[in-house]
Amino acid sequence: MTTQVAFLFPGQGSQNVGMGADVFAASTAARHVFNTFDETLGFSLSNLCFQGPEETLRSTINAQPAIVAVSLAYLAAFQEALSPQNSSWSTPLIPSYTAGHSVGECTALVAAGAIDVPGVAYLVRERGRLMHEEEERCPGGMAAIIGMDAEALQEICQEVSQQHHNDTGNTEQHPGFGQVVLANYNAPGQIVISGEQHALEAACALARDRGAKRAIPLSVSGAFHSPVMQPAAAKLAASIAATQIQTAAHPIISNISALPMTDASDIRQELAQQIAESVQWIRTIEYLAAQGVNTFFEIGPGQALAGMIKRIVKGATIINIGSVADIDKAVVKVQDLGLLA
Template identity: 40%
Template sequence: MTKIACIFPGQGSQYVGMGKDLFATSWGNEVLETGKRILGEEFIRVLFEGPDEELKKTANTQPAILLASVAAWRGIQESGLRPDYFAGHSLGEYSAYVAAGSISLADALRVVRRRGELMQAAVPEGQGAMAAILGLEGLKVEEACQRAGSEADGVVGPANYNSPGQIVISGETDAVQIACQYAKELGAKRAIPLAVSGPFHSPLMKGVGRDLRPVLESIQWQQPSAPVISNIDAAEVTDQGVIVESLVGQVSGAVLWEQTIRYLGEQGVDTFIELGPGKVLTGLVKKILPGVTLLNAEDLTSLEKLLAYLKESR
């Protein structure tokens, strides 16, 4: 019997106008009105019209992606679909908790706006960096980071285990640059600097987790309707009591995305539905578990196609 996981994208998938036609539906308009109430009319204008530079600011990007992802989820929810699992990449973990009924959309928007503000301000511009290491296994990426950290006397380490042969590293700028060189020496095909505003998912973000904790602890978390797979350890979260610790740790810890998808595959999940802007996660899942069914909804056309497929396959 088919098992379904709904997965939600993180920062980097955003684009101006994302989800606009979904927000025009009855369920999507409810999501939009919540966004207006919590974040204001000017935020919605940036979401719909840009400019792109404004949307790319972390404090705007995070609630914007959450809003578009939840609009797509509500369309799925209207169909009566009840997934077996939820997961999200970094920021997407918050979308997963909204979908699982653990946190209201309004509270989630407040939290991720604050999370974005804290992350944006955590490290002075130019002092932190991230890079994608392609074509090198995890142990060798970790070795490159350890060697670079010692040489530069700085912080650098894996930030995202995205898929086989794609690991993102994060830390202090000099240490990241040296780690890229070591990675190439160890056999990496490429080491690509990323255009980001900070060294996310590195120990340099521990202060963000500390400052975010009281915000998370102020939320009345509910038990998820289905297990949410945590970024920090690729384990099932079924009890609201561990959510805060997981999300605090997630800010400065590595996102174990490949491990998350492999775990879901081991549980018998054979259908993955990406909900929100872009198809980045769909591409990663395809590399991790070739042969599974991959679906997505980011606008009305893709949502209708998805719902038609689900109806025929039931």
């Protein structure tokens, strides 16, 4: 087994119309992934990925399964390119660890052998549906705060949340009403906050007043990884219980704890709570680096994770796989680095 490789998978916001069309045309293994998603979900998710419309693709209920499908298609095609006759999610290039950012963690579970494609297609569609329900019940959003440390930003979120709670009394309300929290610890100097819309706007304004360089709204339609999603987390647990999950062949780094997990019961608990808890991405990458990982494969649409990794670990090798051309380059890089030796 290679001891220095991690497979990483992106989350919501990385979607774009046209994603995956090139690998669908080029790879038998990729086509199988898309066809399995289409059959499991009962509609052509692949056509939505390839042709849009963008507004429909961006909706949480569609974006989440679409990103997972495209990421898995590129992984399958990459392994197929390395060994056309003998490939799987984790061969011939065997990862030491897998991890994913938010919904990307579901992709990581497949790559680690904990869940199969029909299972993840069903689960991630249900995850998106339940999260979409909470978007409707308690509108909110997320924003990246640039140039402010976590402690100062935490104070702002607590101050705003307490103020909104006092203003409304928060009785008989949605548990996320008036709440804003630190949601994604993405990289030093870049933390994402998430919450109910009015509280989010107030926190962004206060962060700017107190020295943040920028407060950038994210291209998502709800307050993910915040108390707004707590009712969805409780409902999702029932769907997770009905999904076949097994002990992982390779450890997945938890979004919540930034520690490895392989046990099926731990994975079930993680999946249920993850949508309402903070994503500890800085700690995830730091943990991987501390274990000797120095080659990171970002597999799926976009290159957001690569930018984060560069700010967390200096000198790491980062290989993006988000197009057929990327796969060709990655195969050469794997050979050059001797990762299959």
